[in-house]
Amino acid sequence: MSAEQTSLTKAKETPAASGSPLLEVTGLTKHFPVMGGFPFKRQVGAVQAVDNVSFTVGAGESLGLVGESGCGKSTTGRLVTRLYEPTSGSIKYLGQDITHAGRKELAPIRSEIQMIFQDPYSSLNPRHTVGTIITNPMEINGINPPGGRDARAKELLEIVGLNPEHFNRFPHEFSGGQRQRIGVARALALNPKLIVADEPVSALDVSIQAQVVNLLQGLQRELGIAFVFIAHDLSIVRHFSQRVAVMYLGKVVEIADRDSLYSSPRHPYTHALLSAAPDADPDNAAAERIRLTGDVPSPLNPPSGCRFRTRCWKAQEKCATEEPPLIQLAGNAEGHLTACHFPEDGSSKPVGASSVPKARDAAELKPKAAKAEGTPKAEGTPKAAKAGAKAEGKAEAEGKTEGKAEGKAEAEGKTEGKAEAKTDAKADAKAKGEKSED
């Protein structure tokens, strides 16, 4: 499992002009139009999935991306890999502006920027064997490893902890974590320089997770591969990423070196996040978790001023009227940027420590009340009615195990490595679905 075992050729050369970082993202924004209205669909709003996000990633560096579910991490990843067209902002790769680069311009760097997708199964073509899935991109990109592509593919399977005997199997014959590792092996097949890894180890048990993380870390050190590493496991992010960006509702609210971020977080959301990390030791006093309460805001209609204010225990007038800039606050370490008007004092250690301000208790009482009202028991359904109506749950479930009829149709349009075709095909399928719905 160590990187020495791999025959990845050392990245041709480290970025020539060491002045420009490998990846430079400035003011990146993605709004998805929301259609509505009857009988003619027209745009009635937009999901502000990513809003004015800026960061850089140097060669051989890993930038961790964490944040609430739905805050725009995957969208950011897909923008960087140019699977989505940005609404505005710019993306530079090795100094070259690729924000709107066309197919032709992208061709030479396509193989250098790889993505490991969050949904392993739907990113694998169900009609191809694992062998084909891994060798195809090599073929398309004219990569001829010594010993041949098949041998290389088997080697890659082995280094991600799969059995070379799996070479001829189809994706549906694998477990969730095995599929995830197929995605990892496929991304590595192209000797990339930058990998956008979207939850690459979330489906793995802690031992195999450790194995894969060590592998990726070896690649990072020895071959200088850079990562944008999206994950929910804060321990893994800290272990793997030299710098970490925290996103909330489409914005970066805090970014810093890992030590600075984990030991002196300034943004209230970062605090909440770090405090909520679960601990496997039943004897560690249930650390005082900050339960976020208050209205969960929507990217369709984000709050004015600071987007976190509907759930922030420190919010004041100013937070509603003025958007806090992402800046280096007094007392922050170099490069530690925070977007907050009334930051935490950073001296308190949130990791495992119990420094929960009183205000939170009040906030914590809220969910109970909300819960009580929001818990309609099965609407007084008579038991007998229950038995009658399960047929459709089955029809649906059937599609699931038996080769995933629809998932397949969807995945068909996807050619490995050619991710562009992928999203397009998907959009088409969706458009169709939409029509038939009306």
Added chain:
Amino acid sequence: MSTLTKSESGTAPKAGSAFLSVHDLQVRFRTEDGIVKAVNNLTFDLEKGKTLGIVGESGSGKSVSNLAVMGLHNPRNTTIEGSITLDGQDLLRASQKDLEKLRGNKMAMIFQDALAALSPYYTIGRQIAEPFMKHTGASKKEGRDRAIEMLRRVGIPQPQTRVDDFPHQFSGGMRQRAMIAMALVCDPELLIADEPTTALDVTVQAQIVDLLKDLQQESGTSIIFITHDLGVIREIADDVLVMYAGRAVERGTMREVLKSSQHPYGWGLLSSIPRINASVDIPLMPIPGTPPSLLNPPAGCAFNPRCAYRELVPGDKCETERPPLAPANGHLSACHLTDEQKQSILTEQILPRLSS
């Protein structure tokens, strides 16, 4: 195998007494390369209102065994043996029609891969409402309201708008929560949650765990919770089953398994947990070696090629004789080490390592 079934069944409670009782379950797949022995001699019970956590290596048969409970394997290439009893009803001998009646209603499953489990052609709202409408005879409007309510409960913002989205318009974690909403919409008595929180950040994860616990308190739901996150196990599980290579290698209460594991694989797992305050310069510590082949599983104890303690077992017992799942210092473990050996390794080597 036959020699062991006996001893294993000896320690298992009588089948049929619990709400869900899985006894000596075997699942085999026919593939081009041979027979995959995905689940072997699996036995466990689940009482009403309790939660069984299942942990174990990726590919160890956690999903496959639970898909068998749901009756969702394709009979064309799958052989299932043993017995699965739900509330007195033998599920392996139940007709497809009976199973259809149970699924989604009496028992429901949150599938591991939400995107693959959702249809790309229908809105999220419709996919949640449909089972509810069919089951309660609710109108379209009521179904929609119910879907919005469920989305709200799993924490989707502006559910009244998002209910009309298609799965591709949801983020990974939102899809996972939509899947959870779908499984809960009819208030199942048995809920199988297959890694339901992998795509959720820790704060949302905590909310979902709370939601499931509340539900359990209100309606006495029995839950099987499959996860790799031992921190979540600690929060939600009463009992824990540890799987390796298609078998249960350890079973006990949550505290027993997390605090006084009696199996070398369990020790390896606990030692691999990344710690949030560990030094970042020390590599993570995986269990050495590679996962076993299920086409040709190792003879004897399936863990033996990777086990650091097999020399402590006299002779070649570890390579030739499969250890039964038997009581060891309070809970069940499948390992030839003696009770004394297990306990002393645990206290002298494992626990100090975990607390350092």
